[in-house]
Amino acid sequence: MSAAFDLPADPDDAPLPDALIGRFAAIVGETNALTQPSDIEPYLEEPRGLFPGHTSVVLRPRNVEEVAAIMRLANETKTPVVPQGGNTGLVGGQSPRSLGQVVLSLQRLDRIREVDKAGRTITVDAGVVLQRVQEAAEEAGLLFPLSLGSEGSCQIGGNLASNAGGTGVLAYGNSRDLCLGIEAVLASGEIHHGLRRLKKDNRGYDIRNLLVGSEGTLGVITGAVLKLFPRPAGREVAYAGVASPEDALALLHLAERHAGSGLTGFEFLPRLGLEFVLRHIEGARDPMAEPHAWYILVEVSSSRSAEDARDTMEVLLAEGFEAGLVEDAAIAKSIAEAKAFWHMRESMSWAQKPEGGSIKHDVAVPVARVPEFLRAADAAVLETIPEARICSFGHLGDGNVHYNISQPVGADRDEFLSHWREVNAKVHGIVADCGGTFSAEHGIGLLKRDELAATKPALEMELMRGIKRLFDPNEILNPGKLLQI
Template sequence: MTEPLPASGLLAHLGAIVGPAHLVTDAAEMAPYLTDWRGRFTGRACAVVLPADSGEVARVVAACAAARAPIVPQGGRTGLVLGSVPDAGGSAVVLSLRRLNRIRQLDAANGTMTVEAGCILEDIQQAALEAGMLFPLSLASEGSCTIGGNLSSNAGGTAVLRYGNARELCLGLEVVTAQGQVWDGLRGLRKDNTGYALRELFIGAEGTLGVITAAVLKLYPQPKAVLTALVALETPRSALALLGLMQERCGPALTGFELMSDFCLDLVERHFPGLPRPFATRYPQYALVELSSNESEDHAADLVESAVGAALDAGIALDAALATSSAQSIGLWKLREHIPLAQAAAGKNIKHDISLPVSRIPDFIDATDAALQAAFPGCQVVCFGHLGDGNLHYNIAPPEGIGHDSFLAHQEAVNRIVHDSVAALRGSISAEHGIGALKRDELPRYKPAVELDMMRAIKAALDPLGIMNPGKIL
């Protein structure tokens, strides 16, 4: 086995690969790459390197492998689980993919687009729109996040109910392996039964097995009309009944179904008073429903009015506000999108990104709300999310009069209540944000040992030196 390169030799080698302007070693210039999105943790690195293409990425990875230097792949830095920042050791090389930002091909007849990992999600959406197509992945951070990060964390978003998460929207990948080889799997095929599904290994792996440098994405026809309604409800169980009714009556036209509690909208009203107030009366729960029609706006309007009317007649819904213009629809979505911003404005809280069988969500909310109130009387539950695909953002704020920092001292106890409740209903402690370093130590409690052993075997096979995003997931 060859001896690792000294750090000075590695930096000189990296500078020769990407050019001195794209090798960052100054502490002040590196700082933005070292702190996580929420500002909770700042790591250290020996350098930040910004290659221009997959060939340069491969040469960078090979150089780091020769030096036994840890590599932390990084996209738009919008992750929420400390998955794209280095640890405090200082030996890591941060591999920023933001210069890999070309759309290589758009094949409308095949319904695909080939893009590089550093492409901003919003730019991909816009390119599809200009071609009369739709790329349906939609996230609050779409103006900043990159498709490489979306795939590495298997991002979800608001349209999973109809289109699936990032995994379902990807047909092929280009990946630089931990040895610095380029795997060209950029095949725009819906069927390819020629062996192991290697693509599946890298999606959701958070850069721990290799570096995604490009992807073939699925495109869909642009809908003729998109209509939105906000429906007032009594309980989460009523929301589940409404979801079933909407699915029965609207079928695949139902593209979004978001649950929000009154406390969530109260937070938004307090911190963003300029946003719309659809109802004069307050209700315990709300569902934000979106329908997309490939026929016409009249068809979409008939569907949503018929379904919501049936829910009102059956006593499932208490009230409803139907958007009659795109501006009104945008306003209703802003209520949902501003919940995390209102939470941030209100102060620190303990966040959970969980998934459950859709049918068990009301049971989870009832049981976990009660358990938290018993343990921490007066704590405030900010519960919202993608009910249609079983994903909740279940966040806990301190009781009135209790300091946010002092309440955060109870994070481990709060997590235990929430995650144990999730596990009891055979759910997941991470629905769409990933594991990163933040939830790494929770995995052994909730994953079977045999499952973790298989994950470790895959990691050892693909990254035997352990240099790819070490300390994340495993």
């Protein structure tokens, strides 16, 4: 896929000296300083295959003290360090770009330190996989609402470093909103001890919120205090078929009126995307007898009872029918079916892969302008690639659209992907006209770094560079990602 990208040049592809690798290995132990190509390879591959990695060594520390020792040595020797969590990022932020860069893997920092039921918090190491946090919360009778398609492999540190969103943003917010405290190692090797469980703390600038979303450029997140929530007493999940994005938006307003804060999911997907899932995802089945142009996945939760959630869902769907917004609907009949409904939505990105090349966008516009954006973007894309198959889906409740374009049937993959930058420019221009952003929840990394610099106001970019210089004067933390000094 590199034909679509001018990859950033590696500043220095000379390998690290053996003596320096030996000093790093002494910190973590020989078995946790990986240097063999077969051992390193899994840390160099990223999901989209856009940014092939290069490194001389992968370090796997077991605790924050070892991370601090690594960073002290790196700062002393001016050795670039690339923090890496579950390696599920989609913009290249976790990819090492030179044999002279060290990969610092957080996967061995995997303790769940404490669950505070009374305060509804959980304190975890950065390397804990998201699904384990969800399960630990469930065992305590509580809920951790961050939910992503990669939750079985992505790690909390990476979720926070990229300010991950997911399907729960509508009701619970994104990763930043779910985090109360951060522990992190700075470029100097100093440890920021910020694992606070306070909901109110107005003592000056908020270092936590600088580190969340910084993509490893300001510090290495090693631990976090996360918010937990009461588990709903009832939850209902349904698919509704609608004719247009405008009808989907009207149904959202109806759902918000009926469910209020109990509206915990409102996703939209096109028929084309559902067909991809039905073709390529094992066990997927069409939720309704007849096809529809668009589908809405609605989730309603209730703190009172299962019956209350069911009543709310039935009333809002009935009113949707009466208003001519809903053409058909199917409410999940069991927990297993509800999970299957969600799995179809969460599998949509992966179901595109067997269809060939895909040009993807992670954008957000004001919720009210989603239909306008879709119409304008579709017209621009089809003008450029007339037979393109547009698969736009995402989180309608927060305006986040995964505007993905699959290659025409029978098209040459490389020729299709050669239009990536042209199509990006058109789609992102429409996003800007709608008052939106070209980076909603996947981050900046390498993929969008230059576009950020070209489009963000100069004052804001200079403030960001100033913060980077303050936190990392030797520019050793994830260099070249998110921004260039």
